Amino acid sequence: MTRRKSNQIRIGNVTVGGDAPIRVQSMTCTDTRDVPATVRQIKELEEYGCELVRLAVPDAEAARALKEIKRQVNVPLIADIHFDYRLALMSIEAGTHGLRLNPGNISDPDKVTAVVKAAKERNIPIRIGINAGSLPKPADPSLPIPKQMVAAAMEQVKLLESLDFDLIKVSLKAFDVPTTIEAYRDIADRIPYPLHVGITEAGTPRTGIIRSSVGIGTLLYLGIGDTIRVSLTSTDRRQEVFTAWEILKSLNLRERGPVLVSCPTCGRTEVDITKLANRVEEALMKIAKPIKVAVMGCIVNGPGEAKDADVGIALSRKQGIIFRKGEKVKTVEEKDFFRALMEEVEKVQQEEKK
Numbered sequence: 001m002t003r004r005k006s007n008q009i010r011i012g013n014v015t016v017g018g019d020a021p022i023r024v025q026s027m028t029c030t031d032t033r034d035v036p037a038t039v040r041q042i043k044e045l046e047e048y049g050c051e052l053v054r055l056a057v058p059d060a061e062a063a064r065a066l067k068e069i070k071r072q073v074n075v076p077l078i079a080d081i082h083f084d085y086r087l088a089l090m091s092i093e094a095g096t097h098g099l100r101l102n103p104g105n106i107s108d109p110d111k112v113t114a115v116v117k118a119a120k121e122r123n124i125p126i127r128i129g130i131n132a133g134s135l136p137k138p139a140d141p142s143l144p145i146p147k148q149m150v151a152a153a154m155e156q157v158k159l160l161e162s163l164d165f166d167l168i169k170v171s172l173k174a175f176d177v178p179t180t181i182e183a184y185r186d187i188a189d190r191i192p193y194p195l196h197v198g199i200t201e202a203g204t205p206r207t208g209i210i211r212s213s214v215g216i217g218t219l220l221y222l223g224i225g226d227t228i229r230v231s232l233t234s235t236d237r238r239q240e241v242f243t244a245w246e247i248l249k250s251l252n253l254r255e256r257g258p259v260l261v262s263c264p265t266c267g268r269t270e271v272d273i274t275k276l277a278n279r280v281e282e283a284l285m286k287i288a289k290p291i292k293v294a295v296m297g298c299i300v301n302g303p304g305e306a307k308d309a310d311v312g313i314a315l316s317r318k319q320g321i322i323f324r325k326g327e328k329v330k331t332v333e334e335k336d337f338f339r340a341l342m343e344e345v346e347k348v349q350q351e352e353k354k
Helices: 035-047 060-072 085-094 109-121 145-162 177-188 205-221 238-250 273-284 302-308 334-353
Strands: 009-011 014-016 023-027 052-056 077-081 098-101 126-131 168-173 259-262 292-296 311-316 319-324 327-333
Touching (some): 023 238, 035 238, 077 085, 085 109, 109 126, 168 177, 259 273, 273 334, 292 334, 311 334, 319 334
Parallel strands (some): 052 077, 077 098, 292 311
Antiparallel strands (some): 009 014, 319 327
């Protein structure tokens, strides 16, 4: 796949666009005014591989809180602004690394101009965030929604460009996957700016992960996207970051953390492989080093898949064979399946550090 060429910008200490890696972004679900809770969530997101974090700024207290939040975290912060342009100015003053504005609810050019002027003085990028559900009144209501989204974005792009501002990133999100893809494909050739890709309001993890993976994955395969966010209805924001990395890994675009290979179970399975695989997956989430781990549940495909992994276990009735890089290490009893497998994972990590 050939990646779309875009201008490169910097959000805090993170480069976006150009030849920079496709970045993983998430958004806090805490009350931004609650500094300790917000800091805890940001640090957790960073631990799981999040590179940019967006925060809601609904009022002046939240805008002022950004200063202290920024002091306590390392990941760049993006202030999410709606309706009141003064909150954008306050967020800039507090030291935010980036802004997200929606022209659907901050439509006065004079107010946008004031924000752009302040952002330009501090080299703060602005994301033009278009959502299908909050579009400004279209000049041509007969246009299909993707065309209306692109028209709204282009109007805002032209305004920023007229103010000699080019630290721009653009997103055009919808719940409907084909609508989203069509909008991004339309605008991709019109502008040189980085594109932030996602499916908005995608739903709960069960369905939202599928919808996001199809939409984001399709766009990335087409070469479109410089930052991504998986938007899920969940207070466990780790799932957003984990899913985003899995999308990137599945397309061979970036590597971070382990790849877990596990069989789907069938009538040949004689142990509770589902419980073991889920437990292993949870334990692997905090590991940043790329490593392939296999959890296989029977003697048909198990040994072959386990041997192909850096670390693997092939299970049979009450016993499991541990493999390391194709070599059988030992046989363990059922009560030791998890412990023995994770011990070998830890050994691989320690050996690679030497």
